[in-house]
Amino acid sequence: MARTPTKKRRPAARSGTRAKKPRRRGVSRPRGRVKRRWLARLIAFGFLFSLVAGVYVLYLDHTVRTKFEGKRWAVPARVYGRPLELYAGARLTGEQLQAELRRLGYRKVAHPRQPASWSQSGSRFLIRTRNFQFWDGAEPEQYIDLRLDGGRVAHLSQADGAELALLRLEAPEIGSIYPAHNEDRVLVRRDQLPPGLVTALLAVEDRTFHEHHGVDPRGIARALWANLRAGALVQGGSTLTQQLIKNFYLTRERTLWRKLNEAVMALLLDARYGKDEILGAYANEIYLGQDGSRAIHGFGLASDFYFNRPLGELDLARQALLVALVRGPSYYDPRRNPKRARKRRDLVLRLLAEQGAISQAEARHAAAQPLGVTDQRGRGRGNFPAFMDLVRRQLHRDYREEDLTSEGLRIFTTLDPWVQAHAEEALGDRLGKLEKWNKLPAGKLEGSAVVVDAQGAEVLALVGGRKARFAGFNRALDAVRPIGSLIKPVVYLAALMEPARYTLVTPLEDTGLTIRGGDGKAWTPRNYDRKEHGQVPLHRALANSYNLSTVRLGMDMGLGRVADLLRELGISRPVEPVPAMLLGALSLSPLEVAQLYQGFAGGGFYSPLRAIREVLDAEGRPLQRYPLTVRQAVPGEAVYLLNRNLQEVVSEGTGKGLDRFLPSALKVAGKTGTTDGLRDSWFAGFTGDKVAVVWVGRDDNRPAGLTGGTGALQVWGDMMRRIAPLSLELISPEGVETVWVEPHSMMRSGEGCEGARPFPFIKGSAPRIHSSCSRGGESGLGGFLRDLFQ
Amino acid sequence: MKMNKLRSMFWSLCAVLLLQGCIGAPARTSAPVRQPGPTVPPPVEPAAAPGEARVRVYEPPQVALAAPLHSKAVQALLERSEQQRLESDLDGAVTTIERALRLESRNAHLWNRLAHLRYEQGRRTLAAELAAKSNALAARDLGLKRDNWLLIAAARRSVGDARGARDAERKARTLY
Known part of the structure; x- marks a missing residue:
């Protein structure tokens, strides 16, 4: 049915075309024909031009729309440190609280009336907090009354006296993960732009923004x-729309063609979108500064970068400074060229007053203000490069690079900026002193430090080198060096896990030996002091870090057993079971050593070290959590014995030097480590709440001239002194009993017997033979019966 | 005959009295001195409810979990976590307990709470490990240890480890 008419029409159409052509030729005249031909050509040319121009405009329109309606910017992930928890009883000093408030950009005032401000009177703080979106909900804005006493929060309540059990301050921002083109920005919505900033921007950059259609010929004139x-060039003729087009779509070249494109696209953008949308896009796109390789885009990030506070909290003077920067962020850089910046800011204020947007008095008042720029710079990758490196590596297991750099993720990490600052300072200060005191070449020593929460396994601080702010070789993760005697606790733990054979008082032979490896090569270990110590109790062998007895013990336990134990405690790096491993030929990074010692501090429970707690998407919806997990890797009883022994290392052994730094009441467990030729100096240890590892050595692997005790221990002690950790109070497991033992005879003794000391034993493993002293006070029958049943 | 009978009765009486004198307590030589101050009545055990038999010999009494004294902050977080659990927001409840653990990382009760929440989420192996961690920090809190062992037993049984479960239950039974 439908085909018939089509068939009929076609011939008619063809015949019609044929009929027209002769008729046209028939009506033309010679003179007029030339004229008309030109006219026709002109029309055709005009038509063709219009067609091409039209297509081009359509193309431009498509370009404008695609980018404007799609995802306009790659929004870098923002990374936060741990929030400070405030509650009665929390360990907190005034200095620490002030540092935290400064980090968050809170203002110290006489009476806190605005959010993000605080006042102090002695040890009493009144703080108005900001609200903040956490993983588990919002922490609302609060006005609190906090009193400190003796290094603790003595009182916390609402300022009106209402009860308050605890609150979190905001999580401090510690960096962002931005893409390879180095553009960093914090997105702000149009309604988040302060009216004063908008007024100032329009007054200076585009007075007729609300009237023109994208291009303003009068403005150009x-x-x-x-x-x-x-x-000179004092005023630009480009509208905000044109500026946006220039930044958003076009290159920076200055040609007429680009100018033309810019104008057409500006007209198109203005025709298609509302003024508010254009203004919002402009506020996020505009380039406002440089931080190393990181480009600061948009008012949101600029406010943070220059003033360390959100856009909504800027006063008139600061808003004017941001507007002043639009014309030339480098030329008017308030940090490098403060005078120039100030002049330009005051000009902005004058313009505002002239146009009646503010009063003369307001302008004068604002002009009298200092620039208010903070000296905190480089939050992108600058401040905590080593830790950020760790965060990136952990994130890359679960996210693609482009998601991290463009999806506006919010990443909550475990970094404690307070601990981090002290770790950095301690490492920097001490390395200089070590060089001076030991007459070592200046500037050659390097080091790294890791601080981890003892039970939760959260990485609190990570220092990758002496210049902690310099994003270079990350020694905390990548300096994989022989760990020396830090391995010994693993060997001793393997032994203590067999209580029928080894206890803390089991005598070991500290005498020379030669071992032939599988390749036939002989290995003859020596003690550090080149001496043999004969028969020594196991606990003394570890406390004094004797090599010969350790090798004998390790060979008795089996190299495979020690390697297995390392794996159980979370060391995933392949371990070659060779005899030299027993004295620390095994190479690990400081972070891996921290993992190993966290297992000891955690009572034999392995928890993978974590640097990230949670990831939220751009809208604040939870994406992923990295929860706390534990796995019992080693029996608690054996670890308890080991930890008591590691306390002895510090109180009476190779770690005794710590008493120069730490109060005597503070109980600590730890171990020194030194490698051949004094190339690596290590100290790993823990307190009641923190595990810390320090490595000191040289990048070129030449002898550093320091033992674990004369090098890394000093940094460790200084660092812990600054952090003021909790004392290590070990909880004796059920399966452990304390028995008094006579040190020479290793016989069971009694309290008060001469020289006798209490030792922990896994039940059933304590010596059974009693010394004469212990029997003295008891009836013969009682002693006999006890011996019989024990 | 009658006289003989009376005499034998007399001697029998004397013998009994004599024997009683030997076995019995010595006679008091002086009057008791009254103790000053009020007399404290001996503690009286509440009578068993009708129909409730107490058979101590075979079944030791249930050791109630002693209500631990938490700091205000931890108590607030525990309450919040419980609220979240009741609202079936187990992830939220876990997050809240982890937050509390950051305040008091050696608080065995918090590890125990986390273990229960993980158990409820079906993460039985992790629950058992967390309960073991709680035990390691519980020191002499027998009630808490018992609860941990029972949780470990349940977790082991749920993953098919009947023998391990029995061991754990045995451990729990010893903790009174």
Whole structure:
């Protein structure tokens, strides 16, 4: 049915075309024909031009729309440190609280009336907090009354006296993960732009923004006139829309063609979108500064970068400074060229007053203000490069690079900026002193430090080198060096896990030996002091870090057993079971050593070290959590014995030097480590709440000239002194009993017997033979019966 | 005959009295001195409810979990976590307990709470490990240890480890 008419029409159409052609030729005349031909050509040319121009405009329109309606910017992930928890009883000093408030950009005032402000009177703080979106909900804005006493929060309540059990301050931002083109920004919505900032921006950059259609011919003329009068480029003729087009779509080249494109696209953008949308896009796109390789885009990030506070909290003077920067962020850089910046800011204020947007008095008041720029710079990758490196590596297991750099993720990490700052300072200070005191070449020593929460296994601080702010070789993760005697606790733990054979008082032979490896090569270990110590109890062998007895013990336990134990405690790096491993030929990074010692501090429970707690998407919806997990890797009883022994290392052994730094009441467990030729100096240890590892050595692997005790221990002690950790109070497991033993005979003794000391034993493993002293006070029958049943 | 009978009765009486005198307590030589101050009545055990038999010999009494004294902050977080659990927001409840553990990382009760929440989420192996961690920090809190062992037993049984479960239950039974 439908085909028939089509068939009929076709011949008619063809015949019609044929009929027209002769008729046209028939009506033309010679003179007029030439004229008309030109006219026709002109029309055709015009038509063709219009067609091409039209297609081109359509293309431009498509370009404008695609980018404007799609995802406009790659929004870098923002990374936060741990929030400070405030509650009665929390360990907190005034200095620490002030540092935290400064880090968050809170203002110290006489009476806190605005959010993010605080006042102090002695040890009493009144703080108005900001609200903040956490993984588990919002922490609302609060006005609190906090009192400190003796290094603790003595009182916490709402300022009106209402009860308050605890609150979190905001999580401090510690960096962002931005893409390879180095553009960093914090997105702000149009309604988040302060009206004062918008007024100032329009007053200076585009007075007729709300009237023109994207391009302002009068503005161009006015700018031209102003520039001619001034004899220099003082005013630009581009509208905000044109500026946005230039930044958003086009290159920076200055050609007429680009200018033309810019104008057409500006007209198209203005025609398609509302003024508010354009203004919002402009506020996020505009380039406002440089931080190393990181480009600061948008008012949101600029406010944070220059003033360390959100856009909504800026006063008039600061808003004016941001607007002043639009014209030339480098030329008017308030950090490098404060005078120039100030002049330009005051000009912005004058313009605002002239146009009646503010009063003369307001302008004068604002102009009297300092620039208010903070000296905190480089939050992108600058401040905590080593830790950020760890965060990136952990994130890369679960996210693609482009998601991290463009999806606006919010990443909550475990970094404690307070601990981090002290770790950095201690490492920097001490390395200089070590070089001076030991007459070592200046600037050659390097080091790294890791601090971990003892039970939760959260990485609190990570220092990758002496210049902690310099994003270079990350020694905490990548300096994989022989760990020396830090391995010994694993060997001793393997032994203590067999209580029928080894206890803390089991005598070991500390005498020379030669071992032939599988390749036939002989290995003859020596003690550090080149001496043999004969028969020594196991606990003394570890406390004094004797090599010969350790090798004998390790060979008795089996190299495979020690390697297995390392794996159980979370060391995933392949371990070659060779005899030299027993004295620390095994190479690990400081972070891996921290993992190993966290297992000891955690009572034999392995928890993978974590640097990230949670990841939220751009809208604040939870994406992923990295929860706390534990796995019992080693029996608690054996670890308890080991930890008591590691306490002895510090109180009476190779770690005794710590008493120069730490109060005597503070109980600590730890172990020194030194490698051949004094190339690596290590100290790993833990307190009641923190595990810390320090490595000191040289990048070129030449002898550093320091033992574990004369090098890394000093840094460790200094660092812990600054952090003020909790004392290590070990909880004796059920399966452990304390028995008094006579040190020489290793016989069971009694309290008060001469020289006798209490030792922990796994039940059933304590010596059974009693010394004469212990029997003295008891009836013969009682002693006999006890011996019989034990 | 009658006289003989009376005499034998007399001697029998004397013998009994004599024997009683030997076995019995010595006679008091002086009057008791009254103790000053009020007399404290001996503690009286509440009578068993009708129909409730107490058979101590075979079944030791249930050791109630002693209500631990938490700091205000931890108590607030525990309450919040419980609220979240009741609202079936187990992830939220876990997050809250982890937050509390950051305040008091050696608080065995918090590890125990986390273990229960993980158990409820079906993460039985992790629950058992967390309960073991709680035990390691519980020191002499027998009630808490018992609860941990029972949780470990349940977790082991749920993953098919009947023998391990029995061991754990045995451990729990010893903790009174």
